[in-house]
Amino acid sequence: MKVLIVSDTHGRDENLEHVVMNEAPFDMFVHCGDVEGREIFIEALVECPCCIVSGNNDFFSDLPREEEIELDGNKVLVTHGHYYGVSMDISGVAEEAASRDCQAVFFGHTHKPVIEEIDGVLAVNPGSLSYPRQHGRRPSYVVLESKNGKMSAEIRYL
Template sequence: MRVLIVSDTHGKHYNLDRALEDAGKIDMFIHLGDVEGGEDYIEAVVECEKHIVAGNNDFFSQLPREDEFYIGNKKAFITHGHNYSVSMTKEQILEEGKVRGADIVMFGHTHQPYFEQKDGITLLNPGSLSYPRQIGRKGSYMLLDVKPDGKMNFEERYLDI
């Protein structure tokens, strides 16, 4: 199973299209918020299982603020992250993941890629495709490959400018 994980596209689809093309065939698509009206576009171009949550800039969106589902045999908890103070610390969202029994916690909001495995939980943020804030300022996303034996491989990817 191949999963494309993105965040903070802010209604701009050019880099999303590039990430979709670069990722190749995917089985699941995850958007961690600040889609800013891009839901219809994503619905039209992504032809697999989709999980999309609302971010702090999705003011009138009907998208859920959080979602829980399984990727293989691992429970995922996704949210934009602004309600968990992820710009300052990852402890609050880590604790929420523990309470929910999550194996993987995904969030956006900071526009910076982040990956950590702590207390048996994988925490990740794919960064932003549209407004990256990390050094080098390249749009970023993550790919998750789940092997037949259940082993998971996470890969940070960056778009060429």
């Protein structure tokens, strides 16, 4: 199973379109928030099951604040992360995932890519395709592969 994970596109679709075309085919698409009204466009673009949650800039959105999804036998919490203080420390979002018996948490908000295992929870932040903030400021996303329930994630850059 191949999952494309993105976040913080902020209504700017050019890099997202590029990534979707380059990474296809994939089995699921996850957006960790701040789509800024582009969810219908994104769902049509990816042509596969989607999980899109709201971010702190998704004002008046009907998107869920967070979702729990199943990926190849693993339970995953998907959230933007701003309610869990991820800008300061990602341990809180990992603890929330663990408290829900999730094996992973996908989040955004910081615009900085991270893959880290915290107390048995795989914490994945794909960074931002539109406004990267990490050193070098390259747009980023994550490709997660899962085989027989074992997940492995890789940060990729444009």
